[in-house]
Amino acid sequence: MNFEFTTDQKTWFDAAVQFATKQLGGDMVEKDRNQEFDRARWQACADFGVLGMGIPEEYGGTGLGLSDTLAVMEGLGYATRDQGLLFSLNAHLWTNAVPILEYGTEEQKQKYLPGLCSGELIGANGASEPDAGSDIYSLRTSAKKEGDSYRVNGTKMFVTNAQVCDLIVAYATINPALGPLGITALILEKKTPGVSVSRSLEKMGLRTSPMAELIFEDVEIPLSSVLGRAGRGAEVFSCSMEWERGCILANCVGAMQRQLEECIDYARQRKQFGKPISQHQTVANRLVDMRVRIDTCRPLIYKIGWLKDQGHDAVLESSIAKLHVSDCYVKSSMDAIQLFGGYGYMTEQEVERDLRDSISSRLYSGTSDIQRNIIAKKLGL
Secondary structure, three states: OOOOOOHHHHHHHHHHHHHHHHHOOOOHHHHHHOOOOOHHHHHHHHHHOHHHOOOOHHHOOOOOOHHHHHHHHHHHHHHOOOHHHHHHHHHHHHHHHHHHHHHOOHHHHHHHHHHHHHOOOOEEEEOOEOOEOOOHHHOOOEEEEEOOEEEEEEEEEEEEOOOOOOEEEEEEEOOHHHHHHHEEEEEEEOOOOOEEEEEEOOOOOOOOOOEEEEEEEEEEEEHHHEEOOOOOHHHHHHHHHHHHHHHOOHHHHHHHHHHHHHHHHHHHHOEEOOEEHHHOHHHHHHHHHHHHHHHHHHHHHHHHHHHHHOOOOOHHHHHHHHHHHHHHHHHHHHHHHHHHOHHHHOHHHOOHHHHHHHHHHHOOOOOHHHHHHHHHHHOOO
């Protein structure tokens, strides 16, 4: 398998870089400090086609294959420092739009996907709970059937896009005694009475991506709001996580490439002890390690694109990529700070924010320990 860019992928990558350079730049220090979600940037991404990647044209999307989509996401990660915005885009795509595409009825697809692609609607995912983070099957949110409707009660924690979303793919149990077989995926419109944002959550990194706790209090929704089939929510969730784990770190590979280029430029210009610091072996070794990480990460990401484009599952490969790329992203961000020294520790240099943003990659979409558990299970352990 050859994971070098095809002509089309290179075209998409270059277009994404050009778009992000022009429209997703600006003062990120203040945006990060103020936790500012930029709806205008979100709409610009929608107009460029980001929100419709992977969604068929009949539902308002661009119909890109996953490999092409990954090239776009890598280009965005390379050209903008607004990793929070990209994180929100990924949450919208992989945990809201894709589950509706994969499991929705034709009516649900026609109703929601065009708005999710155009930027009119922002999607969110309601899975984690205060007492059920990685242990999704122990969730307490309930969906009690009453005639031709469900009454939903519960609390969702760490909900990306909660404050700004219009549509939530949420998970609830229709019968706790059934365990995983009771988990059901639901489509909830945020405007439905009983849906509320409890409190906003301040994060270490990805601060331009809004996050909050959501409350469902006697939320009445029609039976037609079920996504897939009642009791099959675990399957919907697993599909969502496979896509998210496999795709969300393409941005990070782009960011790592940007880091390396900035570090090389700085190392050539910065002089200590009478010569550029790039000529000191310790510094050169650090740059080499950063390059090696990129070259081991990129094939893992694009292998997932190749598998999905061929119609295969990529559960194991997604977990492997998630585990390795997130670890490399953190290490390269640490190396960048070390190379820039005191300047790298300063906010205005915009190097320390990469580290703060990178830490979360070991946590979201299942922690690194969860990925090891999945890989071990796939190995028959």
